[in-house]
Amino acid sequence: MSFLVHVSSSESREIHAFLLDGQSGRLELLETIDVPGSGAPTRGNIPLAWSRDGKVLYAQVRIDPFPLSAFALDAGSGRLRLLQTADAPAPLAYLGPTRDGRFLLGASYDGAMLTVNRIEADGRIDFPCLQTVPTPPKAHCIVEAPDGGWVYATSVDGEAILVYRLDEVSGRLAPAQPAAYATRPGSGPRHLVFHPALDILYCVNEHAGSVAAYRVDRATGALREQQYESLVPPDFSGRAMGADIHLTPDGALLYASVRKTDAITAFRVDPVSGALTHAGTFEVEAYPRGFAIAPNGRFLLCAGQKSNRVSVFAIDSATGALALLERHPAGGMPSWIEIVPAPAGMRS
Template sequence: MNNASIGRPASFLVHVSSSESREIHAFWLDSQTGGLEPVEVVAVPGSGAPTRGNIPLAWSRDGKVLYAQVRTDPFPLSAFAVEPASGRLRLLESCAMPAPMAYLSVTRDGRYLLGASYDNALLAVNRIQADGRLSMPCLQILPTPPKAHCVIEAPFGGFVYATSVDGEAILVYRLDAASGRLQAVAATAVRPESGPRHLVFHPTLDTLYCVNESAGSLAAYRVDRACGALTELQYESLMPAGFSGRAMGADIHLAPGGAFIYACVRKTDTITAFRIDPATGMMSSAGAFEAEDYPRGFAIDPAGRFLLCAGQNSNRLAVFVIDPGTGALTLVQRHAVGRRPSWIEIVPAPGQLAR
């Protein structure tokens, strides 16, 4: 019996990209047990050299196309269609980009792909065609302060937010939905030597959370819906007392519904959890948990039951069950993946998406 089929009950599709081996490992995740079943390993188009940093991934809004970019010249960005009957990926196209992107995201209307280039300090916008392919050349390229690392659209107001690690700022743009072009409207300076890296919005509150790479900290900001401006609400260290140096904070995710937020730090091999007040968005500590060696990326399944973490040095994918009451993480299993894994995406099984 082929379990990877339409109608597969209670499962999610997991993709893990690994930069050194330049491949994507796909798994079925059992939404009840946390068990992983391998689906396939897909080579990502690019040069023969290992790609530096990571291979960012992003899904189209309809869940039919997965985007991935290799960060070595000529910086190919590939679009893969997912086959509904099997969950396997089929390459649609691979096109050269003007710069290597550390982060990819799709706008809420599904019409544009946004990219942030850490190496070249820029943002890029591409129009997405009806079949999921990208229109080239880029619709827009915008310079940023040094080391752009994230770009996402807010769930309200047509604003887009981006981080600049060494520019010590969160940048705000207004998105013109008709043209796809971004217009800079504001920039929020963060605390010195923070190094803002990745962002996530609370699903119901006007609150933005940011994990800081340099300081190894987590900041919360109130968002002004009228103009997109940010006001700091809270700033919490993720580091043990006495730590010095660059912490290498990495990734941040909210549990579905926004009850808990998680952030990882590479230098301490930990994922830290905070409980979020549903009225104010303020955070209170829910514990720090041992993760994989050098946890660069992690993700939470759409049901909020499991957290999956990629160990960039261990070359493993770890599955943790999330305690719904406390937010605590308990290891379920580990699975080998490619060399230097760094990005994870989890979506419902294709057959469930099609319904």
């Protein structure tokens, strides 16, 4: 089986599309796509997200007028075609469709807000926004619970994980009671990921360089801290710049990156409790702002924002260890990776 890999690079304002061999981990460049926007390098990153049906890829350039673009996937060639570009009300650091695929959620770090847009049947985004929701400073991530109903968003400088009830008919968000969970002081919650089978939410913390695990109450959406683990050496000082977090598809291994240490840390995940056991810390690309795990769980791909490369690592499923296989250039300041199965009828 093969996978499509898309790496967005903010300085060169482009997306590099690769084909990943699901057996060997070999990476082959398919095309490079310009992302609509002004000629200046975009701020921070170019967030990417696939529609739930895997037919449309969304991307935003985070400089005025904040164009949000939709690219249609050609199932025969695996190439992208620009479907739509429209201006969003703010620069978005994170994009994600709801589980039913009807709405696109966004989190704005600079604008301190969340956005909701309806997604049309052909994958186009309906403008203007259906809803904008103000947040504490530096909203960075927004995800829906796997079984629906609850939406969680991070506020880095607000030191909180925000909780909302999602109306799955209208798409509107309403604050839960309580509406926010205060994280440990100095944490700086950034990105979130749900365990695929347990009521556990994991968070990578930007300032502290740590991972926190939270038990989720399905009835109320409330969170309770279960575990807190550092990702940096004991003598580390300053802001660690924790960045990204992902689980293998079976939920057996969790990985989190720290930009200041150029490293990704692995944890084994207890299948009953969701508890984390440290499995090793591995040197990766310089400033690993974004990484992703292949849907077959065999490979981790890491983007180095300062090395301008994407690297492929083999995952040892027994130990969690990462072994470098390949490195490829990926434009200027690559910082986001999405991996999806290649279309069944795709021509080689």
